Amino acid sequence: MKLTQGKQSKVATGLAPLQTRRSRVQAVETGMAVLKGLAYLGGRSNLKALADHVGQSPAKAHRYLASLIDEGLVAQDAVSQQYYLGAEAIQIGIAAMRQADPVRAVDLALVRLRETHGITCFVAVMGNHGPTIVRMEEPGLPVTINVRVGSVLPLMWSATGRVFLGLLDDTRVREMAQAELNQAAALRRPALRSRDPIGQLCREVRKHGMATVRDAYLPGISAVAAPVYDHSGRVCSVLTALGASGGFDPDLEAPVARSLRLEAAAASARLGYAARPDSAQE
Numbered sequence: 001m002k003l004t005q006g007k008q009s010k011v012a013t014g015l016a017p018l019q020t021r022r023s024r025v026q027a028v029e030t031g032m033a034v035l036k037g038l039a040y041l042g043g044r045s046n047l048k049a050l051a052d053h054v055g056q057s058p059a060k061a062h063r064y065l066a067s068l069i070d071e072g073l074v075a076q077d078a079v080s081q082q083y084y085l086g087a088e089a090i091q092i093g094i095a096a097m098r099q100a101d102p103v104r105a106v107d108l109a110l111v112r113l114r115e116t117h118g119i120t121c122f123v124a125v126m127g128n129h130g131p132t133i134v135r136m137e138e139p140g141l142p143v144t145i146n147v148r149v150g151s152v153l154p155l156m157w158s159a160t161g162r163v164f165l166g167l168l169d170d171t172r173v174r175e176m177a178q179a180e181l182n183q184a185a186a187l188r189r190p191a192l193r194s195r196d197p198i199g200q201l202c203r204e205v206r207k208h209g210m211a212t213v214r215d216a217y218l219p220g221i222s223a224v225a226a227p228v229y230d231h232s233g234r235v236c237s238v239l240t241a242l243g244a245s246g247g248f249d250p251d252l253e254a255p256v257a258r259s260l261r262l263e264a265a266a267a268s269a270r271l272g273y274a275a276r277p278d279s280a281q282e
Contacts, residue, residue, distance in 0.1 A: 030056070034064045035073060035089070040274060044077075044084040093272075102228055102237040103135050105270045109263035110137040113241055117256050119248065121241040123228070124153065124160045126168065130176060131160045131238065146218060156180045156201065157217040159225035159250075163238045165198070166205025167227050174198065210261060212250040222250040224257045226264035231272030239264045 037054040038045055045053075051061035065083055068074035072088035085093075106123045113121045114137040122136040131153045147153070155161035155177040165177050177198050194200045205211050214222040223242035230236040241256050242248065251257060265275075 030054075030060075031064045031067060034061055035068060038074065038083060038085060039089075044082050046080075046082050050083065102230065102267075102271060105267040106228060106237065106239055106263070107135070109239065109267055110135060113137070113256075113259060113263060114139055116259060117241070119241050119243050119256060121239070121260075122147075122149075123237050123239055125237050126164050126173070126235075127152065130155060131158065131164050134237075154180050154217060156184070156197070157213065159211040159213045159223040159242075160238045160240045162201055162205055162211035162213070163225045163227050164235060166202040166211065167235045208252055210252055210257065212252055212257070214245055214250055220245050222248045224250045224252065224254075224260055226257075226260045227268075228264050229268040229271065229273040229275075233273060236271065239267065 033054045034050065034056070037050055041050060041053060047058050047062060047065070050065075051058040054061060056064075065074055065076075069076065069086070072086045074083055074089070075086040076083050102125065103123055110121050110123065113119060118139045120136070120138045122133045124131045124133045126132070129152050133147060133149050133151045133153070136149050153160050155165045155173065157180075161177075165173055181197060201211075210224060210226045212222070212224045217223075221242055222245045223240055225238050225240040227235045228237045228239055239260060241260050249256065268275075
């Protein structure tokens, strides 16, 4: 059946707006890909490297960069000709940073870990006296443990503390760990068989990116902990799961540790942390 000229014109007219909208959406997606690519490359890049990163030709990437420059989202160095994030992009980033909360970022993660694995989990921040629990989730039949919101954990004998100790480059934290080590015998802490126990713990945490303990802080309790990073790459909180040693596997390749690692990474991303693709645990 043939369409009359009038009907053909009407159909074409109906399709044109849809095609235009799709084209505009694709243009926005490409522009955002270029902007995010620039941020991923450290906020500054030459045209070729940026084009290669986003999978576009230099000519096409240049057109989108020109539009982003017009909007103040990107600027170009007159000497090096490199592109970098502009003033408007900085304002957007500042607004996002003001909303970033290391505790709120893991709220749903704690619930998911509790419901998926039936475990006790919490988030801790580094306080004046040591790692301090600020939010906690427990299963329907919680394991009886002597920690609650507000509890301060040791740096040397808790999985939470070891993550802070190993990944925070902070002299004060090292001094607190040394004080704990000096008091270990009086507090009946398990012996750490090493000539340099603090250094050894730090190396292990950096190697694995996480920490685990079995019966080290609380008898009969095992735990595994993972860091949450802020936009600057600094550990701002630690996500920890724990349970009775008989039924809780703290191995770093066990299901709980894998879930914990993924949840901590997702929370870090929500806080603006972008891990370098070439980074490796020491």
